[in-house]
Amino acid sequence: MLFQEINQLITYDERQRMVPGDRDRLTTLVNSARAQDPADYTTTRALGVGLLLLGEHGDAIDHLNRALDLADTSGRRIAASINLADAYRYSGDMATSETLCREMVDLARKEVPEMVSFALQHLGRTLVDLGRRQEAREVLHEALALRMAKGDPELIASSQAALRLLDL
Template sequence: MNQPMALTDGYTFCIAGTGTEYRLCAPYLLPEAVDPIAMQAAANQSLDLHPCAALSRAASRAASRARSAAAFMLLCVGRAAQAEAILREVISAQMVSEDDVARVSSELRLVQVLQRLDRLDEAVSLASQVVERLQPNSLMLHFALHHLGKALVQTGAYDNARAVLSEALSLRQALGKSELIASTQEALSLLPSEEQEAQHPYGQTWHIGQSG
């Protein structure tokens, strides 16, 4: 993996304690591990402790959440295909157990996996479905809008991306979470200025729910 250019000045996020720190990196604010070796070890340990078979047991909610986090760690170390397979299993289990908040988190992780795999139509479609499913007062809505906006940026649908990210930013400002605000501001900074768009009017237009 090439050395990433870290964005969100100085902000390091953490999945599950020491060794699982990551940064959001150029060009599309996708996560990459600060210490890939430690992150890989943490992912492997979690997957060993919570095998796929555990998803069908009484403690399936805890197992599915742990495997979802481990899949995100795999994304951070560049193992997107493996992360996708795990997340799809996890999401199916969370639908059965009706673990709705955890399902949203897993789906948004899958959106980032699809972005990493350059399957952008799928990423936008999934993120749009999550946004449509959430209630306006859901505490997960700002996350869903943020990730939809980032996926739209990657497709070149700049007008839609700006509108979606601006909505996410407003929600995050209301929450007062500085690291979340910085993350969405960074995503907005990836967009061309209105003057640049006027000079190069070739961006796509997406509609929420469009599958491509």
């Protein structure tokens, strides 16, 4: 429930970074979840993403690491790790973000093929932020090809938007 509510509040800035569409509503949701001190994967991860959106990177990293500890499947591990990579990227720790993304691309290729494009997309965005444009382009094109094969218009648009950043 909390994750769906937070996802509905996500919008993207000019760099294709997640930002809150309604900061006040998000703050209310995050404060309510914090007060409950969640101990389950889904709520802990959602709280971490909410904190990330609010720019509270240190707390986001703490909660996403806890979610990672609670992850009971490879898919959950990938999802929490990619969110954690974003928290590191947004806080300026590009090396950690890249390492996590690369590890999750490898894990997805081995165990959760349907999540490869998700991991590649976030690796590509990290590479964009690192200024490694050609490598980013290759990674994002692979993500786009996988997403086109799935036929999901929203994911395709996200990959196309990330590729457009390279042309700016």
